Amino acid sequence: ILEEHAFVDELAEREIPVVPASRIDGRTLHSFAGYRFSVFPRRGGRAPELGDSATLEWIGRFIGRIHAVGALTPFQHRPALNPQTFGRDPFDYLRNHGFLPPELAATWASVVEQALEGVARCYERAGELPLLRLHGDCHGGNVLWTPDGPHFVDFDDSRMGPAVQDLWMLLSGERQEMVGQMADVLAGYEDFCDFHPRQLYLVEALRTLRLIHYSAWLAMRWDDPAFPAAFPWFNTQRYWQDRILELREQVALMDEPPLWPV
Template structure:
């Protein structure tokens, strides 16, 4: 898609006279594109995405409008909506641009981990209107796609066609036991109280700004037990989660009182590990950044979320 077309959409849909567009390359979601858009007076983050559900952006708008610190406000369309559709029903959304670094690029200090605990607790304690709460998905939107993608990966690695596929085939052979466990039946579904969960609160979706931490990318919002999000803080996420016991303690201290349901953590860890192994493996076959995808897959299987999930079975 050319810049001129996007600029026209932003003007017609949001009333923004954009003079400069710069693509933003972060993120593993191949279904989404992100730009920094500049007008004569302001800058904005523009996202064109076919991922997730509409309810994610609705939740982000509700939290932002509620003044919850750490959730960016949502820019409305000229008709007062939250998004418009273009292409193959992909959502075009706009939020103010946040100056700051990605937490995944430099980590968080112990104090910032505590602040992040406070932020995530506020999200979980939010009480959206009943109609919005009832519309939230109860499971990951990726779940249904995983079996088909896993079958495709198995077929491709059975007869690798290049060096990258051969390396991936070696990983699937070496960790066949782990992958078989992940693709088998899930642990029991948690039955605890459900709250608004971000769904993907690793450090790649956190910005460190002058006025505090900002939690972005709400495509994976889900109504689930708190452990859906807390799982990311309790081991297996590598550099996009806490890396020391002190950091974990700081996060939990900021988060406040909650008795962690270890069975729920086990369930969400299993689900996420399976998604990560299959999706990163599939991206290693289809691109882009195929070599990096194999490296990430190896880390997940060898010492990351998958290894931890299977160890707990």
């Protein structure tokens, strides 16, 4: 947690629009009744217009600045984003804790195995890539827009990983639309940071890992009464049927060429 706070402080010191934790008695992390907590200033904003080229380029510039800082030093304690931590480990947790309906368990496990094989192929095509400190969960809900432009919130998923992790969640729609959107993002991003095109092999692999990881993230918190209330659709027959279909689609998408030739 302190590494997350220190990273956000670094970004704020360089006038990158983020929301650092408030310091109280010189500390950003506190405890009460056995619970850790931090206090942040309230910052409002609306969802960005991710279909607008100028907006995507503007966001891309700031992500490039975030990554320029993120590449300076690595995290020492925060987990990395890779096929083991976001794929194999969550898969094993779900299998070993009885969350799957018995009649779907074998089918789901088979599809996840196929998906992880596809992820491995994507990583093999991409080859060795530099890892850096990321936002980690850079989707439109964590980029708040004001008349002055974007600001970035919710760094609690920050970790070491490839730069494209902070870019692909800004893309949506059909393939040709995503090609244009990525070009817009990179037009701003590359003002501050180089982008290795081989990372495009990882877009669908990272989407696949996020899907697997998210199910396990919910499962690990299912004993907290707040989670069944907030996510009543999780752990139902329909939920797992939908995940099977979703992962089958990802298996096919991971065998398609990247967004543009590498």
